Amino acid sequence: MSARAIGTSTIAFGLVSIPVKLYSTGESGRRISFNMMHEKCGTRVKQQYICPTCDVVVPRSEMTKGYEFAKGQYVLFDEDELKALEMPKKDSIDIHEFVPADEVEQVYLDKPYYLGPDKGGARAYRLLSKALRESDRVAIATYATRGKQYLVMIRPNEDGLVLDQLRYAEEVRRFDEVPIDEAEVKDAEMELARQLIDQAASESFDATKYTDEVRERAMAMIEAKVEGQEIVSAPQEEPATQIIDLMSALKASLQEEGERKPAAKAAKKKATSKKKAAEG
Numbered sequence: 001m002s003a004r005a006i007g008t009s010t011i012a013f014g015l016v017s018i019p020v021k022l023y024s025t026g027e028s029g030r031r032i033s034f035n036m037m038h039e040k041c042g043t044r045v046k047q048q049y050i051c052p053t054c055d056v057v058v059p060r061s062e063m064t065k066g067y068e069f070a071k072g073q074y075v076l077f078d079e080d081e082l083k084a085l086e087m088p089k090k091d092s093i094d095i096h097e098f099v100p101a102d103e104v105e106q107v108y109l110d111k112p113y114y115l116g117p118d119k120g121g122a123r124a125y126r127l128l129s130k131a132l133r134e135s136d137r138v139a140i141a142t143y144a145t146r147g148k149q150y151l152v153m154i155r156p157n158e159d160g161l162v163l164d165q166l167r168y169a170e171e172v173r174r175f176d177e178v179p180i181d182e183a184e185v186k187d188a189e190m191e192l193a194r195q196l197i198d199q200a201a202s203e204s205f206d207a208t209k210y211t212d213e214v215r216e217r218a219m220a221m222i223e224a225k226v227e228g229q230e231i232v233s234a235p236q237e238e239p240a241t242q243i244i245d246l247m248s249a250l251k252a253s254l255q256e257e258g259e260r261k262p263a264a265k266a267a268k269k270k271a272t273s274k275k276k277a278a279e280g
């Protein structure tokens with residue numbers, strides 16, 4: 001089933017305009033969410049806002065927004081003032097510069113969207129995708145919608161384009177704010193660490209190898225409850241023995257990884273054989 005666009009826009013650089021559609025990269029329907037219920041009768045409860053000073057429930061018609069400029073002190077804004085703060089909507093994603101692809105640190109990446117060509121834009125869309133790929137650069141642009149201005153990056157992806165919503169510089173915490181104690185790394189430890197990495201190395205990332213085990217357990221439990229089955233808590237695994245010595249931990253990890261790989265390969269081979277037998 002084809003993806004459904006969540007918005008439309010136009011990529012603009014120079015005198016070139018490319019009509020595009022925006023698509024979500026995620027499947028929100030895959031998420032499991034729970035509602036708050038009244039345990040006594042099984043009815044979903046409603047949320048209310050209460051003023052602790054007046055001790056009354058405040059309806060939305062009597063609410064306004066405020067900014068806390070000091071502890072417990074707020075300046076209030078009415079609807080007209082909030083509207084004046086909003087960025088006017090623009091129908092274009094305006095490219096300002098093209099930078100080397102490896103120059104944008106991952107800490108700036110916030111949320112990705114797929115871009116697809118809109119009517120009449122396929123040729124220019126493919127041209128931009130190919131040009132970015134061959135130049136090994138990405139486009140930095142701004143985009144205004146829903147009263148906000150976003151800093152975005154457009155990058156090639158397969159035969160198309162992806163738009164990454166970026167954080168502004170003031171929204172990113174500097175890494176030097178993270179406290180890191182001084183510690184000496186010994187050559188022997190480094191050698192074992194390299195061996196461990198080489199032993200577990202893969203040439204590519206395959207996301208299909210990983211599944212959300214919590215979601216799978218939740219879905220199984222939900223289905224069991226729908227069918228009226230009794231839920232029994234699974235026994236908790238015993239915590240692994242803690243190894244304090246770094247060299248011992250590295251050696252134990254190497255041994256464990258060495259034992260795990262042949263078992264994983266055998267399991268994969270068995271699954272492949274079963275699949276072929278079923279297809280045959």
